[in-house]
Amino acid sequence: MVREKGAMEIRAMEEGEVRIKSPMALVTSPDGKKTGPVRGAHLGWTLNLYATETRRGAKGNNVTVKKTILEGVTGSVRSGNMMALMGASGAGKSSLLDCISLRNQKFEGNVFVDGKPADNAFFGLTAYVYQDDLFFPTLTVREHLRFHAMVRMPKTIQPHIKAERVESILLDVGLQGCSDALIGGASSLIRGISGGERKRVAVATELLSNPAILFLDEPTSGLDSFMAEAVCTLLRKLANTGKIVVCVIHQPSSDTFKLFTHLCLLAKGRMAYLGELPKAVDYFAALGHACPPNFNPADFFIEELAVVPSDYEKSMARLRVVTDAYQDSDLRKQNEKWLSKVDPAVLSKPRRRTGIAITEYPATADTQFWESCRRTILQYKREPVLTRARLVNSILMGVLLGLVYFDQDTTYKAVQNKIGVAFIVTMNQCISATFGVVQEVPRDFAVFMREYLAGANRVSSYFLARTLSEIPFQILFPLVFGSIVYGMVGLRPTAGAYITFCLVLILCANTAVSMGYALSAVFRNTTAAIAAGSVVIMPMALFSGLLLDMNNIAPWLRPLQFLSIIRYTYHAIIINEYANQPINCGFNVICPFRTGNAVLTYVGAAPDELSFNMGMLFVFMLCFRLIAFMALKWHSTRVASL
Numbered sequence: 157m158v159r160e161k162g163a164m165e166i167r168a169m170e171e172g173e174v175r176i177k178s179p180m181a182l183v184t185s186p187d188g189k190k191t192g193p194v195r196g197a198h199l200g201w202t203l204n205l206y207a208t209e210t211r212r213g214a215k216g217n218n219v220t221v222k223k224t225i226l227e228g229v230t231g232s233v234r235s236g237n238m239m240a241l242m243g244a245s246g247a248g249k250s251s252l253l254d255c256i257s258l259r260n261q262k263f264e265g266n267v268f269v270d271g272k273p274a275d276n277a278f279f280g281l282t283a284y285v286y287q288d289d290l291f292f293p294t295l296t297v298r299e300h301l302r303f304h305a306m307v308r309m310p311k312t313i314q315p316h317i318k319a320e321r322v323e324s325i326l327l328d329v330g331l332q333g334c335s336d337a338l339i340g341g342a343s344s345l346i347r348g349i350s351g352g353e354r355k356r357v358a359v360a361t362e363l364l365s366n367p368a369i370l371f372l373d374e375p376t377s378g379l380d381s382f383m384a385e386a387v388c389t390l391l392r393k394l395a396n397t398g399k400i401v402v403c404v405i406h407q408p409s410s411d412t413f414k415l416f417t418h419l420c421l422l423a424k425g426r427m428a429y430l431g432e433l434p435k436a437v438d439y440f441a442a443l444g445h446a447c448p449p450n451f452n453p454a455d456f457f458i459e460e461l462a463v464v465p466s467d468y469e470k471s472m473a474r475l476r477v478v479t480d481a482y483q484d485s486d487l488r489k490q491n492e493k494w495l496s497k498v499d500p501a502v503l504s505k506p507r508r509r510t511g512i513a514i515t516e517y518p519a520t521a522d523t524q525f526w527e528s529c530r531r532t533i534l535q536y537k538r539e540p541v542l543t544r545a546r547l548v549n550s551i552l553m554g555v556l557l558g559l560v561y562f563d564q565d566t567t568y569k570a571v572q573n574k575i576g577v578a579f580i581v582t583m584n585q586c587i588s589a590t591f592g593v594v595q596e597v598p599r600d601f602a603v604f605m606r607e608y609l610a611g612a613n614r615v616s617s618y619f620l621a622r623t624l625s626e627i628p629f630q631i632l633f634p635l636v637f638g639s640i641v642y643g644m645v646g647l648r649p650t651a652g653a654y655i656t657f658c659l660v661l662i663l664c665a666n667t668a669v670s671m672g673y674a675l676s677a678v679f680r681n682t683t684a685a686i687a688a689g690s691v692v693i694m695p696m697a698l699f700s701g702l703l704l705d706m707n708n709i710a711p712w713l714r715p716l717q718f719l720s721i722i723r724y725t726y727h728a729i730i731i732n733e734y735a736n737q738p739i740n741c742g743f744n745v746i747c748p749f750r751t752g753n754a755v756l757t758y759v760g761a762a763p764d765e766l767s768f769n770m771g772m773l774f775v776f777m778l779c780f781r782l783i784a785f786m787a788l789k790w791h792s793t794r795v796a797s798l
């Protein structure tokens with residue numbers, strides 16, 4: 157259920173209905189139907205979090221120890237509140253945010269919405285802005301938000317209303333000035349928008365689904381104080397509309413700090429304060445820790461709660477006093493009154509992990525598919541490395557090989573060069589296609605994973621769109637490369653042979669692309685996928701038929717040749733060139749290849765195996781895509797079930 161309130165520019169999420177005039181709160185189910193007014197939402201939690209840590213033992217062996225990350229942390233926040241989660245580094249702020257947002261479900265205890273244990277509907281109510289924002293760099297801010305509006309807003313809403321919503325959010329977050337700028341980012345060659353604008357794009361993305369509860373992990377990190385204040389002002393406006401905003405924040409300026417209504421201070425995983433922000437200074441003064449005049453209270457609290465490495469014992473003793481004081485305080489009792497309204501049976505029962513079970517999506521699979529296709533095509537059109545570099549590579553490599561193997565004839569003397577060109581063309585296609593993918597796709601998968609966890613995109617919609625919409629490009633590159641090589645080298649001059657050659661290269665490139673997808677999905681990391689790619693491609697080259705005499709290796713190794721896509725491509729090219737073709741021996745008595753079929757025998761191929769080789773490439777292409785899909789699906793369910 158998605159809670160809506162009309163104090164800001166908020167639009168009704170019902171088909172045809174544009175604006176809610178009354179500021180009355182509404183509940184909207186994922187299909188966009190209003191279901192009635194809600195109570196003031198209350199988010200509460202009571203939990204402990206432990207982790208196991210492997211440490212180096214005294215004898216150099218690894219010892220696993222149980223580490224307490226959060227201990228007896230109980231708190232709550234109401235709609236309309238904007239809570240700062242603060243504490244020194246390592247205090248447990250991000251861990252707490254992950255637990256109360258259920259992005260980490262390994263804790264003991266429970267999270268409650270209006271006194272009821274949070275269930276799967278919780279994910280429809282909440283949104284999470286990650287500390288490291290991940291975007292597709294080649295989209296403009298408007299295109300990015302438009303994509304998210306299409307996939308995150310209920311399917312019952314008309315596209316023009318979604319577009320209006322994007323424009324209204326652009327205005328709300330102050331992004332209208334850069335709405336047509338490419339997002340860009342460090343992982344891309346595109347410079348893109350500033351860090352502050354990226355943060356606002358991240359917030360705007362989450363606002364599209366109009367969540368009732370917004371969690372943010374350090375939304376101001378890396379921003380100057382002016383930008384940080386701008387982001388927090390926006391968050392305060394959202395809280396004022398009735399949303400709950402919980403935000404991990406580091407070193408806010410005093411002006412930014414004042415924007416928060418509530419403060420939760422953590423010290424070494426224990427509560428040090430929870431309450432209204434303006435009352436925190438007096439609370440600490442009463443404990444004997446008075447904030448000096450004209451001192452930023454935010455800095456004061458962090459200093460008070462810091463562990464000084466050179467004075468570890470004393471710091472820890474000070475933290476114990478502060479956390480024990482909160483434990484014994486009337487403030488804590490006051491804060492935890494809501495627990496008395498929770499069913500005691502629920503409190504004593506161990507919590508059942510729900511996982512981030514994405515069972516319902518606001519948009520249909522069709523919408524997700526077509527929107528993802530649009531996005532991938534834009535990406536290909538605009539990404540310089542992905543498209544231009546590969547096109548230039550295809551042309552340059554084609555010309556280079558064409559020059560080296562220029563104008564081969566039909567004599568026996570040209571056989572070795574034609575075998576060479578078949579092998580090198582195959583290797584080029586395999587390597588450039590596989591590594592082209594593993595350089596790009598793990599980054600895309602990481603962005604997709606965020607979309608998946610936000611309930612915005614299905615694995616199947618994204619994967620099909622990503623892989624199908626790039627097919628035209630994966631036809632273009634081998635076609636350009638193959639045509640240059642074919643013409644310059646002077647391979648068999650018939651239209652049929654040329655078309656078959658291009659088809660073989662296109663199949664090879666697409667199979668290699670699929671292999672790149674499989675590696676990217678299994679390893680989800682470019683470095684690891686490149687390393688694994690080398691390990692896979694080298695044996696494939698070895699078993700291609702050119703570098704090894706299969707009759708002179710251990711019999712149990714021979715079947716490996718049938719796993720080599722390089723072998724299938726290389727053989728197909730040679731069969732296309734030489735099957736049942738004459739070879740001009742001239743008047744030479746010593747002629748190593750008197751017929752084309754003798755060349756095939758030499759490389760271990762047979763004249764009638766062309767369709768078999770092409771068929772095997774097709775089968776491998778499908779298998780690699782299936783592996784990629786299954787791996788992506790497995791990773792996403794694993795992340796989601798935490």
Ligand SMILES: Nc1ncnc2c1ncn2[C@@H]1O[C@H](COP(=O)(O)OP(=O)(O)OP(=O)(O)O)[C@@H](O)[C@H]1O
Nearest residue numbers: 207208209223225244245246247248249250251252
């Ligand atoms: N899965 C884990 N296994 C072991 N230790 C962990 C794990 N997750 C967190 N920790 C530890 O728990 C403590 C709190 O981590 P957390 O990231 O929540 O702190 P933080 O307050 O957000 O710190 P920072 O401000 O530096 O980001 C740290 O000491 C961290 O090393």
